[in-house]
């Protein structure tokens with residue numbers, strides 16, 4: 001059984017990115033600049049954005065965190081986005097999700113200029129992804145592809161079962177695993193809350209990608225021997241024995257499923273750190289495209 005070590009691979013990727021940034025600095029070129037907008041005070045969201053900012057520092061990017069209050073109106077947020085779209089110093093930015101209820105998420109994501117949309121959430125970029133055109137691939141799915149690639153996990157002709165159809169993980173993942181090329185060329189089944197007899201489906205999977213957010217959902221009985229297991233779940237469960245008062249748990253019953261799996265991602269230390277590394281990679285790409293005047 002091989003642990004797909006997202007922590008290690010993400011560190012390798014960050015070192016590769018840092019080497020690129022060092023070259024830019026040596027040539028007196030402007031370094032990539034990422035901005036992150038966060039609306040409200042959600043603890044988990046603040047943690048993730050904090051990690052993103054720290055990761056920028058680590059590789060030598062510039063970063064800007066824009067904090068808006070929980071009562072921010074949709075118009076105020078759209079104004080801020082327009083400002084970031086027009087700020088030539090910023091190569092890419094993200095709007096941290098989820099957003100408060102008074103704000104229409106889809107409307108907001110459509111306001112981000114596709115050239116600066118390093119999350120890959122704009123319909124133009126999502127469409128390009130589905131059509132195999134070069135674009136920003138959403139960081140979590142991109143991180144999973146990168147992890148499969150670096151561990152040489154064979155995906156061709158395999159049956160991949162994706163659990164969850166969210167716009168940021170399950171849906172794009174189902175498209176990417178079925179695309180031509182590597183990693184890809186899988187036969188994909190996308191399952192969700194209306195799926196009947198899910199155990200029958202997961203037991204036939206060569207690769208399972210679970211992005212549900214239900215702790216311990218995927219049990220050993222649902223998995224066949226030698227399956228590849230990717231756990232995208234990150235749920236905070238209260239735990240007084242820890243310093244922070246919580247621990248994070250994936251969708252997979254790791255202890256038992258890992259005994260059957262050929263490859264498995266841990267939580268923490270699997271997909272989460274890869275997400276951050278690939279956001280940096282997309283920001284590097286955004287800088288490069290910006291430098292070339294968006295001509296290609």
Ligand SMILES: Nc1nc(=O)c2c([nH]1)NC[C@@H]1CN(c3ccc(C(=O)N[C@@H](CCC(=O)O)C(=O)O)cc3)C=[N+]21
Nearest residue numbers: 048094095096097098119139248268269270272273275
């Ligand atoms: N616009 C937008 N883009 C996102 O990419 C985005 C988002 N909104 N909203 C929330 C989700 C979630 N997400 C994570 C990133 C890193 C970890 C991560 O580093 N996790 C660590 C542990 C972190 C902890 O201790 O909580 C790990 O799994 O090892 C987790 C989750 C990005 N998301």
